């Protein structure tokens with residue numbers, strides 16, 4: 001990047017390709033994530049959003065450039081990419097169900113000085129449930145454990161995959177609120193199907209279709225373009241700003 005131009009992104013993906021079971025699921029994907037705020041990774045079911053996230057951290061075979069804070073990391077194993085400052089919150093939450101909330105959090109502590117106070121402030125409910133087996137938590141509470149684990153460490157970026165999936169509207173609002181708070185301290189690449197949450201949180205949007213990037217730009221501009229959202233997501237967003245609580 002030429003000095004004096006746009007600030008360096010925290011994450012730069014270029015020409016990313018990935019295959020699962022012989023099928024190309026990520027095809028020549030290029031985009032950047034800025035150093036602040038939330039960037040939404042959008043698209044219909046099965047277009048490769050989760051695969052893109054997994055490819056970034058090397059959980060599936062891939063080729064292409066993955067640059068974190070100016071450093072190429074695509075040749076590194078997953079654990080080193082994570083250690084270099086990537087917090088991953090997977091779609092299925094992956095809490096240790098037979099361990100308590102406190103144990104789940106302790107296991108995630110990577111830094112010498114984990115940010116326990118921040119986590120306690122953001123998740124008072126988890127503090128109250130620290131002795132409860134994580135497997136007995138509700139879906140929303142498990143999502144909070146998963147987010148809390150990523151926030152305990154100081155990361156350069158969080159990759160958060162469908163955090164509101166399957167949650168009741170009230171809990172969706174709580175998760176969205178937590179993500180907004182988290183985004184004050186760390187940039188987030190967010191896979192999210194709930195467009196009202198995207199509208200509330202995201203500054204930028206990257207839209208995938210058939211494993212390829214088909215649109216990038218300002219998230220609100222995208223969501224306000226009904227024709228574009230119809231074409232790329234198959235949903236109308238026309239009524240979204242007026243219908244509080246409407247699921248899209």
Ligand SMILES: Nc1ncnc2c1ncn2[C@@H]1O[C@H](COP(=O)(O)OP(=O)(O)OP(=O)(O)O)[C@@H](O)[C@H]1O
Pocket residue numbers: 020021025043044045046047048049050051052
């Ligand atoms: N383990 C797997 N085995 C075979 N095919 C897979 C596997 N995982 C994903 N795929 C396929 O890869 C493609 C991309 O899937 P991916 O989960 O990345 O999409 P997505 O955009 O995240 O979808 P969703 O919004 O439904 O979660 C899909 O066609 C999916 O069927």
